[in-house]
Amino acid sequence: MIPSRIHLAPMEGLMDAPLRTLVTAVGGYDLCTSEFVRVTPQRLPDRVFHRFGPELSHASATPSGTPFRIQLLGSDPEFMALNALTAVRLGSPSIDLNFGCPAKTVNKSQGGSILLKQTALIHRITRTVRDALPAHIALTVKMRLGYDDPSVCVDNALAFEDAGASELVVHARTKTDAYRPPAHWHYLRDIREALAIPVVANGEVWTREDWQRCYESSGCEQLMIGRGAVARPDLAMQLKDPDFTPWSWTDYLDALMRYWELLSDMLARHECNDAYRIIRIKQWLNQSQRGFDQGPSLFNAVKRLRAADEVYATISAAQRLTR
Ligand SMILES: Cc1cc2nc3c(=O)[nH]c(=O)nc-3n(C[C@H](O)[C@H](O)[C@H](O)COP(=O)(O)O)c2cc1C
Structure with missing residues (x-):
């Protein structure tokens, strides 16, 4: 089964x-x-919106033409609506609301997955934002199965639908599951069967085989990929095109160097500092350990480096070795 649509998380x-x-x-x-x-x-x-979404200045699409939209996280219905309107004015073609974030600081200030314990409130937030937006702007929601109890997932999903969400992405874990495998895809079937709006499966899809199992278990035709897209930037192509030749380590290193260049451009425009450039490169390399056999040795070589020129030299040396 080829996913009908693939979302980048x-x-x-x-x-x-x-x-x-x-x-x-x-x-x-x-x-x-x-x-x-x-x-x-x-x-x-x-x-703030331009910083999170430079794509807004380019018809809200990435340079290769993939549509882009803004996600909001918060719990005050009126301010969520007000800021959703700003995002739309700046060009976001739809708005996504986050009800899945597990971070302690976010949950402490009543944001993200903690709200999954308050079905009436998530309904009010979603309805208030929906009512404020022009009718042609879609409002979508991303949720986890629950905070600590997955049995609330269908009631919460129904609340989002009733409040006007037109699509629901479900990360098939609770907040207390954090990112621990497995993802409980079978709950998505219950949600999908209860709702009329599309339900997008999310969680723990790293390979074609994972997607097949996710599809069989959930019945969802749409997929959102998170860490798998970072570990294997070619994963969506692998899922969509059976004839696609999977990326080699050389392809990955070329992309990593290109990332360095794009981050260096940001640095030159004073849109980030050097620490940001180094942290983001390390983050991507960290995830590559899951996607490529050579990932762990390069990540280990880079992870303690502090200076940009050392990081660059180490990646360049790895790239030369593949030529
Ligand atoms: C480092 C990190 C940051 C994340 N930030 C967000 C976020 O800003 N908004 C959101 O809705 N989900 C966020 N998520 C959750 C992902 O979108 C996704 O639901 C989760 O990683 C499960 O999918 P995966 O197993 O394919 O990675 C984040 C996940 C990770 C690992």
Whole structure:
């Protein structure tokens, strides 16, 4: 079964605009989403949205043409609505709401997965944002199965649908499951059978075989890929095109160097500092350990380096070895 649509997952601290540029250029992705924009009780300035989504200035698409939209995280219905309107004014063609974030700091301030314990509140947030948005702007939701109890998943999903969400991505784990395998894809079948809107499967798909098992268990035709897209930037193409030749380590290193260049461009434009460039490169290399046999040795060689020129030299040397 080939997924009908593949979404590139939002990943705060990992899937920034340069990485979205690279991963969507490989192909296979139908949609991508910003890292979450945290909504506090204020009207966020336009520059915040542009920082999270430089794509907004380019018809809300990555350079290869994959549509991009903004994700919001927060619990105040009115301020969520106000900031959703700003994102739309700046060009986001739809809005996604995050009800899955497990981070302690976020949950402490009533954001993310903690809200899955309050079905009435998530309904009110979603309904308020829906009512504020123009009718042609889709509102979608991303949720986990629950905070600590997956049995609430169908009731919460029904609340999102009733409040006007037009699509639901479900990360098939609770907050307390964190990122521990397995993902409990079978709950997605219950949700899908209860809802009329499309349900997108998410969680623990790293290979073609994982997708087959996810599909058989959930019945979902759409898939969102998170860490698998970072470990294997060609995963969506592998799933969509049976004749696609999977990437070699050389292909990955070329992309990693390109990422370095894109981050260096950001640095030159004063949009990030050197620490950001080094951290993001290490994050991507860290994930590559899961996708390529050579990943662990390069990650180990780079992980303690502090200076940009050392990081660059180490990656360049690895690249030369493959030529
Ligand atoms: C580093 C990291 C950051 C994440 N940030 C976000 C985020 O900003 N918004 C969101 O909805 N989910 C976020 N997630 C969750 C992912 O979108 C996805 O639901 C999760 O990783 C499960 O999918 P996977 O097993 O394919 O990675 C994040 C996950 C990771 C690993």
